[in-house]
Amino acid sequence: MADVTLEKVFEEAKALTPDEQRQLRELLAREQMRGRRDEIKPVGHVPVIDRGREMRWLIEHRDEYAGQWVALAGDRLIAHGSAAREVFAAARAAGVERPLVAQVEPKDALPFGGW
Numbered sequence: 001m002a003d004v005t006l007e008k009v010f011e012e013a014k015a016l017t018p019d020e021q022r023q024l025r026e027l028l029a030r031e032q033m034r035g036r037r038d039e040i041k042p043v044g045h046v047p048v049i050d051r052g053r054e055m056r057w058l059i060e061h062r063d064e065y066a067g068q069w070v071a072l073a074g075d076r077l078i079a080h081g082s083a084a085r086e087v088f089a090a091a092r093a094a095g096v097e098r099p100l101v102a103q104v105e106p107k108d109a110l111p112f113g114g115w
Helices: 006-014 018-037 052-060 084-093
Strands: 069-073 076-081 100-103
Touching: 052 069, 052 100, 069 084, 076 084, 084 100
Parallel strands: none
Antiparallel strands: 069 076, 069 100
């Protein structure tokens, strides 16, 4: 097998029918995934966080913080400001591991329709 080069294998693959080339791609993809299975580690159970209190807080305090970023833990305001990154950092510094960070939209804001 020492005299087999990638170029020779490629030339052989080009001579295959389109269906055989598809089968070869599938075989190579399966073989590649076989090697990766050992690298995949299970994450375990990720708890779902009920954000109902945060959502209510956003509705109740919309006028006070319109246009600002806020970090919330339950119904408690942890930090607010004009930059999301700074607000998130302040919440983490306050010891909140998974804060809800959101930009408060004014009541009259049009819905976001995408780019």
